[in-house]
Amino acid sequence: MNLILYMSLGSPSLEKSIETARNYVAGGCDVIEADFPAKDPYLDSPYIQSRMAEALRNCPDYDQYMAAIETIKLQNPKTQFFYLIYERTILEIGLQKFIDFCHRSNQKDVILVGTEFPHVRKALVDSGLLASAFIRYHLPDEDIEVAKKANGFIYLQASPAGLLHPKYQTLKDIIHHLRVDHGLQNRINCGIGVSSPEYVKLVKEAGADGAFVGAIVLHLHEKPEEMKQLIRKLKDQTL
Numbered sequence: 001m002n003l004i005l006y007m008s009l010g011s012p013s014l015e016k017s018i019e020t021a022r023n024y025v026a027g028g029c030d031v032i033e034a035d036f037p038a039k040d041p042y043l044d045s046p047y048i049q050s051r052m053a054e055a056l057r058n059c060p061d062y063d064q065y066m067a068a069i070e071t072i073k074l075q076n077p078k079t080q081f082f083y084l085i086y087e088r089t090i091l092e093i094g095l096q097k098f099i100d101f102c103h104r105s106n107q108k109d110v111i112l113v114g115t116e117f118p119h120v121r122k123a124l125v126d127s128g129l130l131a132s133a134f135i136r137y138h139l140p141d142e143d144i145e146v147a148k149k150a151n152g153f154i155y156l157q158a159s160p161a162g163l164l165h166p167k168y169q170t171l172k173d174i175i176h177h178l179r180v181d182h183g184l185q186n187r188i189n190c191g192i193g194v195s196s197p198e199y200v201k202l203v204k205e206a207g208a209d210g211a212f213v214g215a216i217v218l219h220l221h222e223k224p225e226e227m228k229q230l231i232r233k234l235k236d237q238t239l
Helices: 014-027 046-058 062-075 087-093 095-104 118-126 141-149 171-181 197-205 224-236
Strands: 002-007 031-035 080-086 109-113 133-135 154-157 188-191 210-213
Touching: 002 014, 002 080, 002 188, 002 224, 014 031, 014 062, 014 224, 031 062, 062 080, 062 087, 080 087, 087 095, 087 109, 087 118, 095 118, 109 118, 133 141, 154 171, 171 188, 171 197, 197 210, 197 224
Parallel strands: 002 031, 002 210, 031 080, 080 109, 133 154, 154 188, 188 210
Antiparallel strands: none
16 A cells, blocks of 8 residues: 655745655655645645645745656656645646646646636546545545546545444445445545554555555654654555
8 A cells, every 4th residue: 555645845945845755755655745835725724724825925936836846756756646736726827737747747646626617627637637536534425426437546535524424434344335336446545634653554454545644744844854754654554
């Protein structure tokens, strides 16, 4: 199973993000989830919102973020990447410009946030990119319908947020239900609430293809040796 680490691009600086990526890889991470900071990250936690706001205060130029990602990928050629981006941010960059950037940087997987502008998803998919779909823990029908049409991986909420499906209440049962009852063959990567090595182990035992880890690693960015030790512990649970 892949260990996927969230990188808050540009917070505290793009130069620091380039260094952080090297530390992620040195610790053993398989995939870096690199975000493009959004001006209105309405679906993110207050902590991530504050980091995105900091990034944009320091550097509002998305061209610089794209250049930083290309540098990071060149320095870490064996590492996989997911680009996380809001629809509105793509439109601010320019839809075709973003698509061209993805192809130029040899990127397929895009975690696309938002459903306001369906033409954005269509354009990404039509160009050959893989756009993910999000399924909440309580399995609302509308999430599953979007996932059935998605050509990218499924981003499955890893922990309940107060809502539970009446029948499928463990992560293992949820993944089995999606695979067997709905026939979803997409990769399933689980995130939101994965906050310890023990939870990474739970995600693996549930049958997921990957586990997203964010805040617990982000909080150690100023302590790189401690951060790498934690990443190694997280990675051990994926083996």
